[in-house]
Amino acid sequence: MLKRVAIGLAACAVLLTAAPAPAHHAFSSEFDVEKPLQLQGVVTVMEWVNPHSWIHIDVKNPQGTLNWMVEGGSPNQLLRLGFTKNALLPGMEIVVSGYQAKDGTNKAVGRDLTFADGRKLFLSESAAGVQK
Amino acid sequence: MIGRWLVAMGLVAAASAPPAWTPPRTPDGRPDLQGFWTNATITPLERPRELGAKEYYTEEEAAEYRKKALVPLSTAERGGTEAHYEFTQFGLDRSQAPIAFSMRTSMIVGPEGRVPPLTQEAQQRNAERAARNKGHEFDGPENRTIQERCIVWGNEGPPMLPPGYNSFLQIVQTPASVAIMQEMIHDVRIIPLDGRPHAPANVRRWLGDSRGRWEGDTLVVDTTNFTDQTNFRGSRENLHVVERFTRVDDGTIRYQFTVDDPTTWAKAWSGELPLVKDKGPIYEYACHEGNYGLANNLRGARAKEKADEAKTGKKDPK
Numbered sequence: 001m002l003k004r005v006a007i008g009l010a011a012c013a014v015l016l017t018a019a020p021a022p023a024h025h026a027f028s029s030e031f032d033v034e035k036p037l038q039l040q041g042v043v044t045v046m047e048w049v050n051p052h053s054w055i056h057i058d059v060k061n062p063q064g065t066l067n068w069m070v071e072g073g074s075p076n077q078l079l080r081l082g083f084t085k086n087a088l089l090p091g092m093e094i095v096v097s098g099y100q101a102k103d104g105t106n107k108a109v110g111r112d113l114t115f116a117d118g119r120k121l122f123l124s125e126s127a128a129g130v131q132k
Numbered sequence: 133m134i135g136r137w138l139v140a141m142g143l144v145a146a147a148s149a150p151p152a153w154t155p156p157r158t159p160d161g162r163p164d165l166q167g168f169w170t171n172a173t174i175t176p177l178e179r180p181r182e183l184g185a186k187e188y189y190t191e192e193e194a195a196e197y198r199k200k201a202l203v204p205l206s207t208a209e210r211g212g213t214e215a216h217y218e219f220t221q222f223g224l225d226r227s228q229a230p231i232a233f234s235m236r237t238s239m240i241v242g243p244e245g246r247v248p249p250l251t252q253e254a255q256q257r258n259a260e261r262a263a264r265n266k267g268h269e270f271d272g273p274e275n276r277t278i279q280e281r282c283i284v285w286g287n288e289g290p291p292m293l294p295p296g297y298n299s300f301l302q303i304v305q306t307p308a309s310v311a312i313m314q315e316m317i318h319d320v321r322i323i324p325l326d327g328r329p330h331a332p333a334n335v336r337r338w339l340g341d342s343r344g345r346w347e348g349d350t351l352v353v354d355t356t357n358f359t360d361q362t363n364f365r366g367s368r369e370n371l372h373v374v375e376r377f378t379r380v381d382d383g384t385i386r387y388q389f390t391v392d393d394p395t396t397w398a399k400a401w402s403g404e405l406p407l408v409k410d411k412g413p414i415y416e417y418a419c420h421e422g423n424y425g426l427a428n429n430l431r432g433a434r435a436k437e438k439a440d441e442a443k444t445g446k447k448d449p450k
Contacts, residue, residue, distance in 0.1 A: 029432060049421065051419050071217070071424070073223075074222065076298045078222060101432060102432030102433075
């Protein structure tokens with residue numbers, strides 16, 4: 001599915017070093033590495049906003065249902081890769097591995113996001129990781 | 133799907149002879165710079181020290197580096213923290229974006245290939261500023277960086293450097309002015325071409341005050357009047373930037389810049405990178421409106437203060 005088109009005119013230079021540091025804020029002051037968590041829940045809202053997307057999920061536990069907000073990356077590149085607002089709809093079940101916010105509320109950063117069956121949320125086998 | 137975005141263009145070697153190529157022109161006869169462009173790159177601003185004065189790769193070296201650089205990098209490999217999403221999962225890894233390649237080993241030109249050391253004055257000035265905020269980083273929004281507050285991001289410049297993802301800009305041109313919009317983080321630079329002088333010295337702007345002129349087929353933009361919160365590699369309100377935009381082929385603008393600030397560096401320094409044509413569009417990047425992160429950071433700090441108070445019985449003096 002992934003078609004590799006047009007790489008390369010003549011000269012292409014590359015450097016591995018000095019990768020840009022594009023995070024726009026200090027993750028380690030927003031989220032707590034001492035509070036790792038895994039959440040499985042049903043999407044209620046996907047906020048396609050910048051600088052970070054936020055996925056809201058209902059997580060059931062013995063005490064009832066809690067709504068969590070999960071932070072992810074800027075949605076603009078997802079749109080460029082062909083994803084649409086229908087890519088993640090209310091009712092879809094997802095699993096989030098991440099870290100809870102330092103303010104102790106039901107917010108987390110979604111370090112890894114998958115569907116309940118293990119598929120990556122936004123990227124299939126044909127996308128990231130296989131492009132050479 | 134993704135492959136269509138992997139555009140590899142633009143050998144922009146300053147040393148090469150001018151190509152026998154005529155740029156498309158606007159009705160008033162100027163080179164037409166208009167359209168969507170990307171400055172995404174895998175070329176760093178500064179040359180790795182081990183490369184010394186080597187300014188260009190050979191084709192073999194370039195191919196090898198490109199291969200390595202386009203392997204998707206995990207967050208840890210990018211130098212991120214654990215409490216961070218994986219860039220590859222959101223299409224933000226540079227292996228998933230169109231890249232403007234060049235043969236250069238660094239954006240900075242010349243044998244040194246690196247930003248000159250800060251002057252003593254600049255080191256002292258910046259240390260004093262950092263000391264003033266030390267211990268108060270989370271007191272309120274004003275203590276946070278202008279980037280975290282979604283006011284202006286470092287990539288916007290000028291000089292305009294690649295932000296790492298969403299590295300797109302749009303140029304619109306009239307006989308009287310040129311407008312440049314960068315996707316990150318949405319600001320538009322409107323650059324008059326009518327010869328008017330810079331704004332008075334007391335007028336300070338986040339992106340500086342730009343004035344443009346044509347030198348042959350090159351658009352030259354001179355920018356001054358930055359704010360005291362500007363921080364370009366340690367330079368602040370005295371930053372002076374000259375940018376040069378030259379169309380070198382159908383798909384490429386050569387973007388060159390020279391920065392100087394005698395209060396920060398002993399000498400001026402220059403860099404260049406290609407802007408490669410993109411089909412667009414630019415997407416909205418409404419940074420402030422969705423900036424939950426700023427409030428989360430401040431709430432996190434308040435929560436820590438409360439916890440510390442409960443533990444020690446002492447109220448935080450701030």
